[in-house]
Amino acid sequence: MVSNSSSATPEGSKSAAGAPRSLNDVVIRLAGNSQDGIQAVGGFLARLAGRSAQEVMTYMTIPSTISGGPSIFQVRMGTGDILSAGDRADVLVAFYQHSYEHHRASLRPGGVLLYDSDHVQPNPDDHEVTAVGVPFTSATVEAVGGSAKEKGKNIYVLGLLARMFDLNVAKLTQLIKERFGGKNEDIVRNALLAFDAGYAYPAENLQQCLYRLEEPAPAPGARPQVTTDGNSAISYGLIAAGVRYGAAYPITPWSSIMETLRTELPKYGGIFVQCEDEIAAISTALGFSYSGNLAITGSSGPGLSLKAEALGWAVMAEIPLIVVNIQRGGPSTGLPTNIEQSDLMQAIYGSHGDAPRVVLAPATVEDCFYISLEAARIAREFSTPVIILSDQALATRIEAFDEPDLPKLMVEAKPDRTPRDAAFKPYPLDTPTRHAPPGAIMGSGKYPIVTGLEHDELGHPTANPALHAQMTAKRREKIKAVANTYAAPEVFGDQEGDLLLVGWGCTYGPIHEAVGRLQASGVKVGHLQIRHIHPLDNGLEQIFAKYQHVRVVEINDEGLYGHGQLTTLLRARFCDPKIQSITKTDGLTFRVSEIVERVAKNLGLTTIKTGARSHSVLAAPRA
């Protein structure tokens, strides 16, 4: 929860040199080339935060050329809920002139510019920020010994940051050892040399910039924190859910899930198949599910389009399946390494015919884990395909969260081959469909056929008008019934009032923080996160009724009629004109200030301080 007490503080105030100032959270942006290992530095910082019971969230861009190129990695870490990667940076680490030039604007007034004085010449007239020049490159070469490839300067920078923020050196060196432990000894040694050199660098004006991040004592009995990204959270969530089989084809940013599962599943006795294309992949996954082993397939947009026909078959044949879609910028090949939430309508309506299926959307990296468990439960219980709509931002960013209680959560994975009694029907009209996998003896002596043709209760094809109507109704009512198994949705913030902000997927964090800022400006505002896209949670109309305005914040186009995709759904269902959208399509996650500004403009509020952040790197120095 955003702590309301930590209200906005004046920016840019400087304190006396040398005294480390305590602060709640910090946003560090590392800007360099993708080859420089800036992601590794970010990863170390994130892991450290996790081990320190701090919150953390990262954000990164991927270079557009194949050979790599300019790229950033941004880390926000600290105490209190860290729910977005931070609008503007407190510290910018610039490796090159282009890094400095492109990202100077992202540094907030009063922030710290840490630059490689071997490569960067900052504007000498810029007094809005504290510029600290350190020769990353030459100092690293000196420390490690003439490595031509300049490897190690990322770790050198980590040392600098450790000094600057008084980070836990013992924990960091432990992390470095774990990370490079598998490789040859030289590598670990060089990394530690670089780290120590950075830590020890006597930068003149670094003295003015020493801070200490609050490191909360772990609550007694609290679970340790784990730090990971959304795609690995989905992968391990599925393993916890007893999913042991899968098939897919590579595509960015989905691939890392298939890579993880291909590596992990054999340990669990499972199989993951790389197929020739996405159609073969969903087909193989359906074959696994048919064999009694709930399976997973996944992709990103273009691959999902290819799976549409087979997905419709799964609806008709009532075969369970988990389908993960890591959304990216669309349409077509679009923006493969950017975020967009524009596959929602396709997830619901992408196949021909009335083919209702379940669609879920995780809100955070942690939720990527839990929603995978929920998806598997629903798929099994309702014998239906379930789509998990994640996105590029959730997939690639790192967050820390409480380690899941695995002994409680683990689901056993075993095909149910118990003999079926004589009354068994593959497609009963009045009871839920329960797939009988091969290997199961049929008491009736009649073996069942699953099919994509309309069928009677025994699976025989039929064009009987009444039966088609009944079976269509059955498939629809079954999906409706899924909503009865959801936990009731909860609103964060004001439980009634001026404005309800509705989010789905990765807009969760920025909306959550926006609530704090809006409340600070006197708006009575709540945040409802929709994790269950289809069917929707029951009782939403009662929640909507408590607010004067409803704004759905989503990263997709306003469409022909002015509404984003989830907004369109909600308007169709509730026919309430107060349901409106805040959308955008610039391929980036929402910044908190964007939401606050758009709300202000939208509702005609003029008193809101949109630029405020609830935490500041330049808080008053601590005694």
Added chain:
Amino acid sequence: MVSNSSSATPEGSKSAAGAPRSLNDVVIRLAGNSQDGIQAVGGFLARLAGRSAQEVMTYMTIPSTISGGPSIFQVRMGTGDILSAGDRADVLVAFYQHSYEHHRASLRPGGVLLYDSDHVQPNPDDHEVTAVGVPFTSATVEAVGGSAKEKGKNIYVLGLLARMFDLNVAKLTQLIKERFGGKNEDIVRNALLAFDAGYAYPAENLQQCLYRLEEPAPAPGARPQVTTDGNSAISYGLIAAGVRYGAAYPITPWSSIMETLRTELPKYGGIFVQCEDEIAAISTALGFSYSGNLAITGSSGPGLSLKAEALGWAVMAEIPLIVVNIQRGGPSTGLPTNIEQSDLMQAIYGSHGDAPRVVLAPATVEDCFYISLEAARIAREFSTPVIILSDQALATRIEAFDEPDLPKLMVEAKPDRTPRDAAFKPYPLDTPTRHAPPGAIMGSGKYPIVTGLEHDELGHPTANPALHAQMTAKRREKIKAVANTYAAPEVFGDQEGDLLLVGWGCTYGPIHEAVGRLQASGVKVGHLQIRHIHPLDNGLEQIFAKYQHVRVVEINDEGLYGHGQLTTLLRARFCDPKIQSITKTDGLTFRVSEIVERVAKNLGLTTIKTGARSHSVLAAPRA
């Protein structure tokens, strides 16, 4: 237009034998096996009606086994607008006992049962209808000479019907000669022998059942009528529109369009390619369009699902294309030979990302022709894919309509290879995209790349946030602008009042007739047909505002939240809770009485005579 004066007459009244009674329209159901040539009889009747300036509409079922089997062909013909195939038959022709048993219920009280007394034993206690037994089989064998295969009895029945309805024998024999003219002479002779024998059969109680259909004198200067089905109307509409290239893969009920185009296009210098699958088909069609020749691809549901990815590419790359989807029962393989209107959402939202495109739906067989012209105009003018959503009912039924004014309508088909001037950009932000096909010289010396990656104005890939937002807006605004080129929608019936019935696709006819019946019961009701599904016509809200209730009649499922697919769209756009659905999913077209009943129940009306037909076979005998 349904003539309001011809109000419902009492049913079942009998008249004196021998005097032919005049009537406005008649519904004849032929029930036999698909091998019996009942479709041919239906076809002759339909063509005759067309040549007699009468209206006609047919309806047929396709046997579910591959080897053929029970099947019906129903013809409704007469004067006045014939807009649905008729709820119940006035005459049932039963070839077999099973035909009699399955279809007796479709015959209205007072109707005529004409049966093959060689095969059928009607229930002797059934006095509700006039039963006329004629030995179709043996009489045909006698007339034609011992054909073991019983061929010709369909033509014998045609003779019987010609006698019964005093049909124009000269025109009919001409039609028979045209039809069999290409084959050997024996066939024509045998057919005419069978026809004459049927016409001359001295059926005792046939005397009670002689009628004369009004044959209106053609209006002076009126265009001659043509008689054809929806799929051929689309095929020839596309040819008129200058479409000369296409590619597809077979699927029922789409195939007949590709078969027609494959046969016809070479005459026009064009090419139609049968591909290995639907993905290759849309790809080849896009290649044709890219080469400067607006092309067509098409399929039915499953094939459309496979085209989703490439269709999204066409949106992104802004390449014009016509995509025909002949909807059938879904989901998955579903009910391949039944009607359903359940691919609407997929047509609009089936591809990943925000991929807006145009979707049109023809209302009648005649409209299949004109909407193809409109589709081609839009595709060219807006450089965009256009989907024509037809359906199995429109595709296979026969209607008569005024021959189109071809000299006025024909569009020239030629790639535009004129050199482009130096300012040419493939994707300009402020002017419409105009594709420059290969062969066109670029004045700038820079040749354009079309692409599915997000791009700048010159087609270079980019992940620039502002450009993606601008290009997304451009693609959206372009599709919005299509609505400004539509003719204003017109309401049939009352221009304001209690109820607006909204239809799309093949529900046009039954809704139109339902208006008449509802008005006769005192309801103020209008009918709005939506031919432009996406974007919708401008100004709909003003029309909706004039009615207390709006009911969208569509053949698809009520969905999770109680609304059909078009209804969902309209509710999302207008947020008006009075917009509700009348849906069904039994794989059959709407009967007029179904609509009237559902409206009555829905609005709590109790005074409506739902069973009434505005015309009756048993009208008073004419002098």
Added chain:
Amino acid sequence: MSASATPAPAATAPRAPLTKKVLTADHPTWCPGCGDFAVLAAFYKVLEKLNYPQEKIVTFAGIGCSSRFPYFVNSHGGHYIHGRALPFAAGISLGGDDLHVFVFGGDGDGFSIGGNHLVHTARKNPRLTYVIMDNSVYGLTKKQTSPTSPLGFKSKTDPWGAFDQPINPMRTLINSGATFVARSHATQVNHMVEMMLRAAQHDGFSVVEILSECVEFFEGAFDSSVPRKGGTFQAIELKKNDGTPEDAARHDPTDELAAFQLALEPWPGKFGVYYENKQRPTKNALEQKLIAATREKNKHASDLELLQKTFARMR
């Protein structure tokens, strides 16, 4: 957790042998005279001979007349989408290592829309048997050109006679990488039974192409290999390695080049086993080996232990 670790529950009563009666399900909807009836009859015989536990037999198919097959066999089974039954079946086979998986389909389903899945299933070599009923036409959709329709064939999509070069099914199958490839004829019941039996017993991906006439849309297509219609049915004699001089002329099915040459023989060609490779491990075996190795390496830790270890590493 693999299905193979989950033995089917022991049947309570001793099993009666499989009979045609037990194996018969719905009455086929095929046209009278359709070649597919004979393939079905032969398949019943094959199953009678194999006498697998009934619940472990799986029949699957794509879409087409021939693909209706599973409705007519009383076993676990299904009717998937057009052209994609092979990757589906690979999932069944790998998900249930003890199952006996059979896939049925037509020439359009297999060589047109499904052509790529053939190649990629073949190179994976999962344990399953694929029977293609080739009638050289699209039956279900009523007479369009198929990839095996001969040049000049008049169909609804080639009213003046097909002119796209047809594929050569045997050549395509041999080059797909399938480890067992045979060809048979729906008019030769014993031959079909033998071929399907050998295919079912092959440890890997086996394919049998059966010429099966569509009497409705391509009558007489295969008369040249039907003796009672004046044609000749030439069966392939396989090498016996008995050192006799006759044996030199016989076909060695392990010789890929010889198989290829056989495939190039002019229409109607020969019938029998073209190719057989018993060396290539199945994907089923390779994946099980991998599982065994990784489980060994992880000291057969339980699923919970494994996942806990992973999360510990993320701290």
Added chain:
Amino acid sequence: MSASATPAPAATAPRAPLTKKVLTADHPTWCPGCGDFAVLAAFYKVLEKLNYPQEKIVTFAGIGCSSRFPYFVNSHGGHYIHGRALPFAAGISLGGDDLHVFVFGGDGDGFSIGGNHLVHTARKNPRLTYVIMDNSVYGLTKKQTSPTSPLGFKSKTDPWGAFDQPINPMRTLINSGATFVARSHATQVNHMVEMMLRAAQHDGFSVVEILSECVEFFEGAFDSSVPRKGGTFQAIELKKNDGTPEDAARHDPTDELAAFQLALEPWPGKFGVYYENKQRPTKNALEQKLIAATREKNKHASDLELLQKTFARMR
């Protein structure tokens, strides 16, 4: 109305010959050292030699590192979806009979997701040239196994080494039915130029596979055929039919069986023209013949007359 009936407007000024400078477009985004640079350089040379009217050159591609090719060539062109560029290109070729259509792509694009389109494009034989840059890995998506990755190759999807049998590209191409099939190597610029030139001049569907190293994800993959890395580059000598004894040992590219045998040679195999068939008519020609015949039959009636006649029959 076919495009071939629509000659390009005459250029107003006399044409300057095509040069690399004119043909150069965006700077390639490939990694430094990527083999694809050399393929691009060779392609510029090919176009210089062919000197087609610039506006009639079309370059198209699917998705992958190699498929970025069209951005770097200053011609009409495009970047389609993954694996489907061939049927698209067939549409261009048939829609504009006077165009020179080139398709570029990778091993994943062509042999994995696009494998079936290869076969069906080949059997139609449209006039176009397809260049496959085979790096035996998925480059753009960063190191997954491709259908040409060798057994044991360690990728992100096969961390313990690939074990699905790879395809043999030459065997696959020859059996696709392509009427011209050649193989080259990105380190051999002259050889590449020669092969692409022959392919472009072939009247039909021509394919050139070029081994093109991915330095980022499969370094050294093709060293065994790179002389300066200790390998050998063996070029195929083609029969000259000069009656000399040496000629007997040379390869006859019209001999399908010989081409097949060549394809079976052990890695790294030979480079050059494997197969060439100048007899099979192109689809372009067959369709034009059909058009000519039907137009003749209909007495060259105008489009309006033709359609009016059709409607008259529906009265």
